[in-house]
Amino acid sequence: MSNYNGKLVELPKKGKAIVFTDIHGINLDDYDGYMDIWGEYRNENTYFIITGDFIHAMGKKDDKSIEILDSVKQCWEDNENFYPLIGNHEWSTISNISVYNGSINQFLNFKELLRERFGSRWNRKLDEYQEFFKKLPQLLEQLIKSLLVMRGLQEN
Numbered sequence: 001m002s003n004y005n006g007k008l009v010e011l012p013k014k015g016k017a018i019v020f021t022d023i024h025g026i027n028l029d030d031y032d033g034y035m036d037i038w039g040e041y042r043n044e045n046t047y048f049i050i051t052g053d054f055i056h057a058m059g060k061k062d063d064k065s066i067e068i069l070d071s072v073k074q075c076w077e078d079n080e081n082f083y084p085l086i087g088n089h090e091w092s093t094i095s096n097i098s099v100y101n102g103s104i105n106q107f108l109n110f111k112e113l114l115r116e117r118f119g120s121r122w123n124r125k126l127d128e129y130q131e132f133f134k135k136l137p138q139l140l141e142q143l144i145k146s147l148l149v150m151r152g153l154q155e156n
Contacts, residue, residue: 009083009137015045023050024089025057025065035071044081052087052136056099056106063113073132086136094130 011017018041020034031054038048054072057063075082092099092107099106114122 009049009085011047015047016041017047017049019049019051021051021053022087023054023068025055025063025068028064028067031064031068031071035075038075038082042079042081047081047083048075048079050084052085053089054084054087055093056089056101056110063109065110065113066117069129069132073129076132084136086133086138090133090136093126094133 018034018037023031023034042048050072054068055065057065072084076084089099089106091097093110096107098108111122111126114125118125
């Protein structure tokens with residue numbers, strides 16, 4: 001993370017950014033599509049930025065938050081130009097301030113998802129994810145010339 005400065009990512013003036021937002025653990029296929037785009041354009045002058053909210057499937061039964069979170073965490077650790085930013089949903093997990101969709105408490109849903117997936121180890125996984133969230137930058141500095149922003153992939 002050579003461009004990482006505490007809670008701020010300082011991008012150089014040259015290069016391209018691929019930015020996507022609000023995955024919310026809903027659609028693993030969309031996430032995989034974004035990762036395919038990242039793989040196709042990955043080089044030293046291309047920056048891949050997730051602007052937070054990659055967890056919490058808004059109460060949906062098929063919540064893929066953990067799969068997406070594990071992938072984001074691994075990509076962040078392995079790739080110098082991969083930048084997840086902290087969103088309000090990740091923030092709720094470290095601040096214990098609930099985020100609601102309608103009357104559904106997303107933080108409690110996430111804890112329940114961890115319990116279902118990890119059984120007695122759920123609390124250790126929560127601690128691991130919280131530590132990861134605490135490391136995430138909050139802001140990007142610098143506008144760069146090319147920007148591709150996507151919200152959901154659509155079939156042709």
